[in-house]
Amino acid sequence: MTGSPPAYDRASDTLPLALRGRLRETCGHAMTPTPPGPIRLLINGQVHDLACEGEMPLVWALREVLGLTGTKFGCGAGQCGACTVHIDGRAVRSCSIRLDDVHGPVTTIEGLEGPVAGRLFDAWDSLQVAQCGYCQPGQVMSAAALLADNARPDDAAIDAAMAGNLCRCATYLRIRAAIHRAATA
Amino acid sequence: MSGLHLARRGFLVMSSTGLLLGTRTLAAATPAAPSRKAAFTQRFLEIAPDGTVTVFAKHLDMGQGIWSGLAAIVAEELGARWNQVRVVGAPARMPDYAHTVFGSQTTGGSTSIANSWDQLRAAGATARAMLAAAAAARWQVPAASVSIADGMVTSGARSASLGRFAAAAARLPVPGNVPLKDPAQFTIVGQRRPRLDLPDKVRGRTGYGLDTNWPGIKALVVLHPPRFGATLIDHDPTAALALPGVLAVEPIPTGLAVIGETTWHALRGRAALVATWDETTAETRSTAAIMAAFKAQMAGEPPTAETRSGDAATVLEADGSVIEAQFEFPYLAHVPIEPLSVAGRLSGGRCVLRSGFQSQTSNQANAARILGLPVEAVELETVPAGGSFGRRADFGPDWFDELVYALKATDGRWPLRLMWSRDDDIAGGHYRPMTLQRLRAVLDEDGAIAAFDQSIVGQPCFPLPAGAPKPKEPSIGVTIGHFADQYACQASRLAWWYPEVGVAPHTYRAISNNHNGIAKEIFVDRLARAAGVDPVAYRLSLLGHEPRQQGVLRLVAEKAGWDRPLAPGLHRGVAVHRADDSHVAQVVEISGTPEHFRIERVVCAIDCGLVIDPDTVLSQAEGCIGFGLSSALYQEITMDASGLVEQSNFHDYRILRMPQMPRRIEVHIMPSAARPTGVGEPPSVPVAAALVNALEAMGAPPVTRFPLIRKGVA
Numbered sequence: 001m002t003g004s005p006p007a008y009d010r011a012s013d014t015l016p017l018a019l020r021g022r023l024r025e026t027c028g029h030a031m032t033p034t035p036p037g038p039i040r041l042l043i044n045g046q047v048h049d050l051a052c053e054g055e056m057p058l059v060w061a062l063r064e065v066l067g068l069t070g071t072k073f074g075c076g077a078g079q080c081g082a083c084t085v086h087i088d089g090r091a092v093r094s095c096s097i098r099l100d101d102v103h104g105p106v107t108t109i110e111g112l113e114g115p116v117a118g119r120l121f122d123a124w125d126s127l128q129v130a131q132c133g134y135c136q137p138g139q140v141m142s143a144a145a146l147l148a149d150n151a152r153p154d155d156a157a158i159d160a161a162m163a164g165n166l167c168r169c170a171t172y173l174r175i176r177a178a179i180h181r182a183a184t185a
Numbered sequence: 186m187s188g189l190h191l192a193r194r195g196f197l198v199m200s201s202t203g204l205l206l207g208t209r210t211l212a213a214a215t216p217a218a219p220s221r222k223a224a225f226t227q228r229f230l231e232i233a234p235d236g237t238v239t240v241f242a243k244h245l246d247m248g249q250g251i252w253s254g255l256a257a258i259v260a261e262e263l264g265a266r267w268n269q270v271r272v273v274g275a276p277a278r279m280p281d282y283a284h285t286v287f288g289s290q291t292t293g294g295s296t297s298i299a300n301s302w303d304q305l306r307a308a309g310a311t312a313r314a315m316l317a318a319a320a321a322a323r324w325q326v327p328a329a330s331v332s333i334a335d336g337m338v339t340s341g342a343r344s345a346s347l348g349r350f351a352a353a354a355a356r357l358p359v360p361g362n363v364p365l366k367d368p369a370q371f372t373i374v375g376q377r378r379p380r381l382d383l384p385d386k387v388r389g390r391t392g393y394g395l396d397t398n399w400p401g402i403k404a405l406v407v408l409h410p411p412r413f414g415a416t417l418i419d420h421d422p423t424a425a426l427a428l429p430g431v432l433a434v435e436p437i438p439t440g441l442a443v444i445g446e447t448t449w450h451a452l453r454g455r456a457a458l459v460a461t462w463d464e465t466t467a468e469t470r471s472t473a474a475i476m477a478a479f480k481a482q483m484a485g486e487p488p489t490a491e492t493r494s495g496d497a498a499t500v501l502e503a504d505g506s507v508i509e510a511q512f513e514f515p516y517l518a519h520v521p522i523e524p525l526s527v528a529g530r531l532s533g534g535r536c537v538l539r540s541g542f543q544s545q546t547s548n549q550a551n552a553a554r555i556l557g558l559p560v561e562a563v564e565l566e567t568v569p570a571g572g573s574f575g576r577r578a579d580f581g582p583d584w585f586d587e588l589v590y591a592l593k594a595t596d597g598r599w600p601l602r603l604m605w606s607r608d609d610d611i612a613g614g615h616y617r618p619m620t621l622q623r624l625r626a627v628l629d630e631d632g633a634i635a636a637f638d639q640s641i642v643g644q645p646c647f648p649l650p651a652g653a654p655k656p657k658e659p660s661i662g663v664t665i666g667h668f669a670d671q672y673a674c675q676a677s678r679l680a681w682w683y684p685e686v687g688v689a690p691h692t693y694r695a696i697s698n699n700h701n702g703i704a705k706e707i708f709v710d711r712l713a714r715a716a717g718v719d720p721v722a723y724r725l726s727l728l729g730h731e732p733r734q735q736g737v738l739r740l741v742a743e744k745a746g747w748d749r750p751l752a753p754g755l756h757r758g759v760a761v762h763r764a765d766d767s768h769v770a771q772v773v774e775i776s777g778t779p780e781h782f783r784i785e786r787v788v789c790a791i792d793c794g795l796v797i798d799p800d801t802v803l804s805q806a807e808g809c810i811g812f813g814l815s816s817a818l819y820q821e822i823t824m825d826a827s828g829l830v831e832q833s834n835f836h837d838y839r840i841l842r843m844p845q846m847p848r849r850i851e852v853h854i855m856p857s858a859a860r861p862t863g864v865g866e867p868p869s870v871p872v873a874a875a876l877v878n879a880l881e882a883m884g885a886p887p888v889t890r891f892p893l894i895r896k897g898v899a
Contacts, residue, residue, distance in 0.1 A: 005776070005783040006845045008818055008894060053429070060449040064404065069396035070389020072571070073448075074522045075607040079835035082522055109389035124387045128379060128800055131808055133386025134393060134523045134571025159844040166835060168522050168572045170811020171804070172846040 039099045043068070044111025054100030058092075059083045061099055062108060070109040070137050074166070081165035082134065084141040086112075091145035093164070109137035116147050119185045123178035131169035139165045143179050152183050195361050196311050199226060203233040203351030204315065206308050206359075230259060230308040232316070236336060236348030238263065238270045240305065253380040254797040255301055261373045262309030262366055264333030265347065272381065274567035302861055310363040312354070319353035320345070368795060368858060377800040382569065393571050394540035397528035397602050403432060404448040405603040407587050408441040408455050412828045413614055414687040415467040417441065417460060425454040432599070434458065437590035439582060444591065448604055468687025469828035472619065472821075476513055479621040479642040479684055488640070488680035490659045494669065495676030500636035504627040508715050510708050511624075513890040514643075514700040515821035517617035517693055518610065518838060523571020525584045525605040525613075531556065531597030536563045538588070541570025544579035551579070555589045574812070575692040576615065580648045583615065611838050612830040616822055617693030618644040619686075622704040624668060629675075632716030634727065637674040639667055639704075642682040644690040646697060655683060662690075666698035666870070668705040671734070671763055672727040688824075694812060695866040698764040703817075706760035706874030707888065710881070720759050720878065721747055733768045733792050734761050736855055741770035741790035744853050755785060758878025760871035766862040768792040768855075771810070773875040779885035784814075784847040787872065792855035794862045799854055802864050806852040809868035815841045817873035818894050 038049040043066065052061055057076075062068045062085070071094055074082035078096040085094045088104035120140055123129075130136045139162070146153055146161040153161065158176050167175070199205040207226045231239040240259050242252050252272040260270045313333055320338045321328040331340045338347050368374070385391045410416065420441055422434035430450030435442045441458055445451030470478070501507055527540035529552075536556055542548050545565050553560045570577055579585065588603040595601075605613060620643030629635040645662025659681040664670075669677035693699060713723035721742045728734045738761045742748070751757060754776050761770040772788040789806050796802055819839040823831045832838040877888045 005785050005848050007777065007781060007783045008845070056447075056449050060447050063396070064398070064447040064449075067398050069392065069398065072389075072393075072522070073395065073524065073604075075835055077607065077834045077836070080522060080607075121384075121387060125379065125384055128383060128804065130380075130383045130386050131804060132521070132523070132570065132572040133383060133391060134521075136387045137389040140387060155848075162843045164842075166522060166840050166842065168520060168574070168812070168840055170808040170815075170841060170846060172811065172841075172843040173807055173848075173850060174804070176843065 041099070041102060042105040044106070044108060050099065052099055054098060056099050057095050058085070058097050058099055058102055058106070059094040062094060068108050068110055072134055072138060074135070074138075078164075079166070080135070080138075081142060082138040084138040084165065085109075086141060086145060089145065089148055091142050109141060112141065112144060116182065117144055119182040120144055120147070120178070123181040123185070127174050127178045127181065129171050129174040129178050131171055135165060135167050135169075139167065139175055143175070143182070146179070147183055153179065196229070196308060196359050197226065198355050198359060199228060201231055201233075201355065203231060203348065204312060204354045205231040206312055208304075229304065230263075230312055232263075232312060232348060232351040232354075234348050234351050236269055236346045238265045240270060240272045242272045242274055242301075252382060253378065254801060255305055256381065257373050257378060257797055258302060258305045259309040261371055262306050263313050263347075264336070266336040267373055267378055268381075269336050270381075306365050307363070310365050311360060314360050314363045315354040315357050316347050316350045318357055318360075319350040323350065323353065374797050375795070376798070378798055380801075386569070392568055393523050393526075394528060394568055395523055395526040395571070395602070395604060397526075397539050399528065399530065399600045402528065402530075402600040402602050404445050404451045405588065405591050405601045406443050406445075406448065406451045406455050406606065407437065407439060407584075407591075407603070407609070408443065408458050408460060409609065409613065410440060410462045410464075410467070412462070412464055412467040412469060413689070415462040415464045418463045419461045421459040424457040424459065428454050428457055430454070433595060435591060435594040437587055437594060439587055439590075442587065442591040442594065444595070444599070444601065448602075452606065466687075467828060468824075470824070471826045471828070472516065472824045474826075475619060475684075475686055475688075475824075476621065479619075479682075482682045482684060483621060483623065483640055483642050486682060489655055489683040490657055491678060491680040492659060493678045494674070497636040497638050497674075497676040497678045500627050500676060501625055501638055504636070507625050507627055508712060509623070509625045510704070510711060510887070511889055512622040512700075512704045512707070514617075514620040514622070514703075515823070515891060516619045516688065517816055517820055518822055518832075519572075519574040519576035519617075519691075519693060520607075520610060520835070520838060520840065521570070521572030521574060521576060524607060525576070525610055526603060527585050527588045528600065528602040529588050529592050530600035531592040534558060534562055536589070536592065536597075537566065538563065538585070539566040539568060540585070541573065541577055542567045542585075543570070543573055543577035547579040548585050551586055552589045555586060556593055574694040575696070578692050580615075580691060581650070581689075607835070608833040611822070611832050611834065614689035615691035616688065617699065618646055618663075618690040619688075620663075620700045622700060624704060624708045626674075626708070626712055628712065628716055632712075632718055632723065632726070634672065634674040634712070635676065637669055637672075637677040638680070639669065639678070640680045640682075641667075641701075642684055643700070644684060644686055644688075646690050646692045648690050661697075662692075663697050664701070665696055666701035666705070666762065666764060668701070668708065671705065671731060672709060672724075673730060694809075695764055695870050698762065698866070698870045699813075699816075702760075702762040702764065702870035703874045703877075703891075706762065706871060707877050707881075710758065710760075710874075710878040711887070724759075724761060728761075731763065731768075733855075733859075734763055734770075737761060737768045737770040737790040737792050740853055740855055741772050741788055744790065744851060745772040745774070745786075745788040747772065756879050756883040758875045758880070758882055760874035760878065762867065762870045764867035764870055766860075767794070767864060767867040769806075769867045769871055771868070771871040771875045773872060773879050775876070775879045775883065779880050779883055782880065782883070784876070786849040786851065787847050787875075788851045788853070789868060790853045790855060791864065791868060792857055792859075793864050793867075794857050794859035796854060796857075797861055802854050803852050805864040806868040807850050809864075809866070810850055810872050811841050811846055813869040813872040814845075814847070814876070815839070817876060817891060818845075819892050821892050
């Protein structure tokens with residue numbers, strides 16, 4: 001097992017300056033909306049022409065316009081990672097990117113495939129990682145992006161890559177074990 | 186294992202293409218039908234001709250693996266294959282699916298397995314007997330020669346799928362008092378089995394409440410007042426309605442409902458609303474002021490209610506060496522990752538609601554009342570919830586009602602799906618109550634507790650109904666898990682002050698165990714130090730009447746190597762607790778300094794009776810430890826000097842992230858043949874106390890409040 005145990009600092013636990021204050025939805029609440037689309041996106045290999053406003057965050061287009069509910073909504077502020085998709089293979093929080101800023105093919109959990117994805121799903125199944133399961137598609141998407149970048153990550157690299165994905169059921173130890181298993185399969 | 190205790194009522198055969206067993210009961214009066222005396226039937230178990238076995242689960246799966254556990258129980262007794270059993274959520278029908286303890290259809294208190302254990306075992310065994318009898322009749326062989334295993338019915342050289350005899354079995358009389366399987370013969374219960382629901386969840390195929398996308402559905406969000414208890418005076422929807430995609434704005438009792446084409450359109454519309462609020466009866470105090478009021482109430486007023494055993498007061502007043510501790514526990518929000526959500530549609534005098542319901546009959550009754558419909562006209566589709574931790578239980582006006590009010594206000598024009606955004610959730614009340622605890626004890630010359638006093642100020646987590654008279658007994662929403670209920674005290678008093686606070690309380694994982702248990706375990710450690718006795722040995726000496734707590738304490742001490750000295754730089758703390766009839770002990774080992782420490786290892790021992798699936802126990806224990814550490818380390822809901830909640834999202838209401846999760850968690854299950862008891866809540870209790878005990882052993886000043894890490898400002 002690599003990596004040192006987590007450290008907790010009681011003396012001062014500081015919030016980054018940029019995050020102080022109320023953090024509401026990063027919804028792009030433009031008061032003068034732009035006329036809707038068409039916005040052309042490539043999602044899971046399929047072209048979609050969306051009659052949506054450019055400010056709409058990608059997560060809502062996926063879930064409520066296209067009905068792809070595998071990508072979950074959890075916080076709307078880029079804090080929980082439940083909405084993670086791939087854009088051009090990179091992990092992106094779809095709640096925090098507007099449709100008109102999406103450039104590149106989008107992959108959601110429904111379209112995640114290939115040998116690495118297969119090993120991740122197998123590892124998640126055999127280690128019985130999930131509890132309520134709601135955050136897990138986002139966890140798998142982040143893990144897949146990590147393994148695409150780093151085929152044999154150590155604990156520290158996994159922690160860093162996965163720190164943006166919250167799990168309220170705290171299945172973290174199994175998530176990490178599943179990533180190791182998928183990496184070395 | 187005790188013999189079969191058949192339900193007071195036997196099983197009956199209900200209409201089906203195969204064999205459908207249910208039970209029939211005369212209805213007790215219900216809140217929705219006070220004078221009704223009808224008979225209700227409830228489906229328990231169905232075997233279809235194609236061999237599919239369906240268990241009707243009255244409990245909610247919110248991540249604790251309940252549905253798979255219930256399926257295992259049935260498969261075991263029936264002789265089915267593990268993978269031919271499927272679980273569906275039972276429709277809400279009170280008192281059909283009445284929880285045998287709560288008396289309504291609800292899930293909570295880690296009671297699901299214990300509650301269904303007898304009923305489903307009996308249903309499985311009864312169906313097995315009837316299928317065997319049908320096979321015996323068809324094959325003209327003695328019934329005793331028929332066996333059922335792995336989904337196949339066999340007699341000598343003949344075998345067939347158990348579905349083959351389902352229809353024939355349905356025509357036979359239902360036997361009573363069918364013997365149950367000897368646990369020593371179990372091949373499914375007690376084995377690690379893959380949970381049926383997980384592959385779909387991981388692949389994003391499972392539909393949670395928020396995923397409901399019925400044709401024509403529109404999105405609903407609600408503008409709430411900024412302070413608890415404020416009401417709407419006036420509003421201007423013009424700017425909101427002018428925005429594309431905003432369909433309607435309607436006042437409802439809790440604020441303003443905004444309906445949009447998508448949730449994003451609705452949120453954007455909500456941000457454009459202008460509203461004025463009447464705050465004359467709102468809660469405008471800060472949480473600091475509320476806690477100060479708690480202290481004044483405890484010091485200056487007689488308790489609302491108290492219970493006494495012997496005369497502790499005299500000893501405490503007379504003895505000069507009273508050991509005393511005080512703890513402040515903050516409001517906590519549950520923050521399940523799936524936002525609170527419910528979908529509904531209303532047409533032709535019928536209403537369908539869809540969500541991860543946790544209090545089905547209550548939700549159903551409330552919806553019927555709001556809509557002016559008979560209860561039978563409201564249908565609930567229960568789907569898995571993306572976590573609950575107690576939040577989705579229903580105690581009075583809450584998000585479900587808002588959806589129903591919106592359907593009513595729009596005459597059911599559109600199917601609607603309501604979502605509380607993350608800041609709605611965090612600032613929305615329904616918290617684990619803020620609680621002030623004072624514990625006092627006098628020890629005798631042997632270190633035993635001669636007198637003990639526990640004083641608690643806090644709202645009960647089961648909210649009192651509006652206008653209810655002040656309680657005369659300490660509420661179980663405050664007292665479960667208290668000190669003198671578990672440790673031997675020669676004399677004790679439990680006093681409770683009920684505070685008037687305009688913040689809605691709610692059940693939270695482990696309910697009042699999550700402050701009583703922590704206060705108890707920190708205090709008993711200080712008593713051990715005062716008595717000069719090892720913390721494990723001291724607890725054992727006070728738990729003579731609780732052998733199962735002694736058992737897990739000894740097990741955790743053995744596995745943690747408690748009797749061996751620690752490596753230099755390491756310190757450790759222990760805690761033990763009984764919750765929901767399960768028993769959990771934990772040891773936390775830390776390194777570093779009190780101000781900058783690392784958790785090196787957590788060792789956990791759990792006795793939850795007969796284990797249905799050991800992997801569920803392991804995963805729940807790990808998850809509970811992470812959950813308990815999140816609140817111990819980071820979490821508090823605070824209100825500023827004007828009563829505004831200061832937290833709004835996961836940046837300032839924090840959950841443990843992967844880098845903060847202890848790396849080594851070792852879970853040991855006590856072998857037991859006792860009745861199965863829950864694991865979803867009890868392991869979340871001791872870890873905070875064990876950590877504090879380790880910190881205090883390391884030399885930290887006595888802890889008086891949570892969270893341990895307070896928000897700082899750069």
